[in-house]
Amino acid sequence: MHKAKAYSAASATSPLTLDTIQRRETTERDVQIEILFCGICHSDLHTVRNEWSSAMATTYPCVPGHEIVGRVSKVGAGVTTFKAGDLVGVGCMVDSDQTCPHCRANVEQFCPNSIFTYNSPDKHLGGVTYGGYSESIVVDEKFVLKVPRNLDLAGVAPLLCAGITTYSPIRRWGDITGKKVGVVGLGGLGHMGVKFARAFGAHVVVFTTSPSKKEDALRLGAHEVIISTNGEEMHKHAGTFNFILDTIAADHNIAAYLNMLVLDGNLTLVGAPEKPLSIPAFALIFGRKSLSGSLIGGIKETQEMLDFCGQHNITADVEIIPIQKVNEAYARMVKSDVKYRFSIDMASLKD
Numbered sequence: 001m002h003k004a005k006a007y008s009a010a011s012a013t014s015p016l017t018l019d020t021i022q023r024r025e026t027t028e029r030d031v032q033i034e035i036l037f038c039g040i041c042h043s044d045l046h047t048v049r050n051e052w053s054s055a056m057a058t059t060y061p062c063v064p065g066h067e068i069v070g071r072v073s074k075v076g077a078g079v080t081t082f083k084a085g086d087l088v089g090v091g092c093m094v095d096s097d098q099t100c101p102h103c104r105a106n107v108e109q110f111c112p113n114s115i116f117t118y119n120s121p122d123k124h125l126g127g128v129t130y131g132g133y134s135e136s137i138v139v140d141e142k143f144v145l146k147v148p149r150n151l152d153l154a155g156v157a158p159l160l161c162a163g164i165t166t167y168s169p170i171r172r173w174g175d176i177t178g179k180k181v182g183v184v185g186l187g188g189l190g191h192m193g194v195k196f197a198r199a200f201g202a203h204v205v206v207f208t209t210s211p212s213k214k215e216d217a218l219r220l221g222a223h224e225v226i227i228s229t230n231g232e233e234m235h236k237h238a239g240t241f242n243f244i245l246d247t248i249a250a251d252h253n254i255a256a257y258l259n260m261l262v263l264d265g266n267l268t269l270v271g272a273p274e275k276p277l278s279i280p281a282f283a284l285i286f287g288r289k290s291l292s293g294s295l296i297g298g299i300k301e302t303q304e305m306l307d308f309c310g311q312h313n314i315t316a317d318v319e320i321i322p323i324q325k326v327n328e329a330y331a332r333m334v335k336s337d338v339k340y341r342f343s344i345d346m347a348s349l350k351d
Contacts, residue, residue: 001025001125005349006134007323008061012050015327016133021063023138024124028078031144033088038132039067039158039316040342042188042249045330047119058119065132065344066092066117067160069153079141087147089306091160092117092296094129094139106300108143133323135349145303148310155315158188158341159306161296162316166193166245167305168297169268170200173243177201182244183222184257186213189247189270191317191340194220197245199312205237207244207257216339220317228256239287247271258283258291269293316341322348 001022008019026032044064046052068090072082082088095115096103102110115121118131131137147156166189170176181202183193190206197204198221205224206217214225226233234256241260249271255278257267265287284291297305309315317340321329329342 004134004136006063006130007326008063009048010061019061021130021134022125023136026074026076026138028076029141030076030138031072031079031082031141032074032136032138033070034073034136035068035070035132035134035346037069037154037157038065038344038346040329040333040344041067041161042333045333059128062119063130063133064118067157068132068137069147069157081141082144087149089145089147089156089160090117090137090139090143091164091302094143106298108298109296135346143299145306148306150310152315154320154343155318157343158316158318159309162188162192162341164297164302164305165189165270167196168301169245169270169294170196173266176243179242180205180240182207182241182260183247184244185247186217187247187336188341191220193245193247194222195314199314241265245270249273251275255280255283258289261287261289263287266290266292318343320345324348
């Protein structure tokens with residue numbers, strides 16, 4: 001084992017503070033990574049504050065962070081894919097059983113024995129896994145990703161969660177070239193959905209309740225913006241969308257967006273509202289429409305996403321902060337006061 005500096009929370013009500021954690025020594029197939037940037041995901045805040053206690057209670061101390069970009073510092077003797085100096089990424093998972101039907105189908109996120117990057121059982125050291133708010137991490141090479149060298153690393157970090165979360169359902173839906181695609185919400189997830197849909201050749205329309213976001217939506221790649229509280233605008237576009245990506249994590253009227261779909265259109269949820277959504281059956285039955293959900297993506301698909309971003313020069317829009325401002329960033333994130341993702345410069349941890 002070796003020690004690493006990190007920022008951790010001691011309880012659901014504690015701020016994140018400087019800590020020292022244990023990292024395992026590299027096994028034969030492990031990759032040791034010096035972390036350069038780590039994105040801040042809303043899941044980090046939920047976990048730190050134990051807001052998902054009914055489904056996955058938080059074990060403290062908790063070191064969050066699953067949008068990790070870094071440089072390989074050491075590899076195990078059996079590692080063939082990576083070498084010291086490589087730029088790499090680590091997303092929401094660091095292990096799985098690698099034998100179940102889901103793993104064999106390259107959708108490890110659904111493996112019943114998947115190990116998440118933080119707050120999951122650590123089979124090597126005991127306790128739970130610690131995430132990317134740290135100076136280093138050790139990960140099985142099968143869960144390490146190659147980062148295109150032409151991309152800004154601070155903007156790459158959020159791709160490991162926000163990026164794959166929006167890329168996967170758009171890619172899975174099929175060829176959207178020339179199709180009318182809607183993105184509901186323009187936050188950390190929504191702004192990535194706009195970039196991907198535009199890169200795939202869709203006619204992209206953003207739904208937002210905030211007229212002030214119109215200019216930014218167009219800058220990010222949207223062709224049109226609909227103010228969803230404007231009944232006349234919504235009625236004008238009813239029944240014209242082939243696919244809609246819903247990124248809203250708050251309670252909202254999902255039936256209004258189902259009414260936007262064409263025959264056989266689909267609405268996919270990637271936001272997770274705390275309360276159950278009300279879904280009128282007729283909104284689905286008339287038009288043979290479908291409603292589905294999507295959870296991040298497997299390792300193979302995540303690498304495909306990073307390669308796609310390298311080819312199309314896509315990164316997240318980020319505000320770079322030092323680790324010492326992480327608690328301030330959490331408070332701002334609750335107020336949606338960020339465009340559109342915080343990315344922690346982990347060099348600040350050395351200060």
